[in-house]
Amino acid sequence: MKISARNILEGKVTEIIKGATISHVRIDIGGGIIVTASITNEAVADLQLEKGKQAYAVIKASDVIVGID
Numbered sequence: 001m002k003i004s005a006r007n008i009l010e011g012k013v014t015e016i017i018k019g020a021t022i023s024h025v026r027i028d029i030g031g032g033i034i035v036t037a038s039i040t041n042e043a044v045a046d047l048q049l050e051k052g053k054q055a056y057a058v059i060k061a062s063d064v065i066v067g068i069d
Contacts, residue, residue, distance in 0.1 A: 007059035009035060013051055016044060025049060027057050035059075 011029035023044045025037045035057040
């Protein structure tokens, strides 16, 4: 499979918090960094995601917002 996104971060699922329709999937990409993705419960089931499984956080952003204090 090829995709256009260039930010592909490999890691392991550390937690899946299921809501009514959306799950928050936390992926440890190393160095103490956890990426959280909000995906449908159906997607969690289709991908057979579970704690400890290898997964990729694929980030495709069209906007970047910059802020200062």
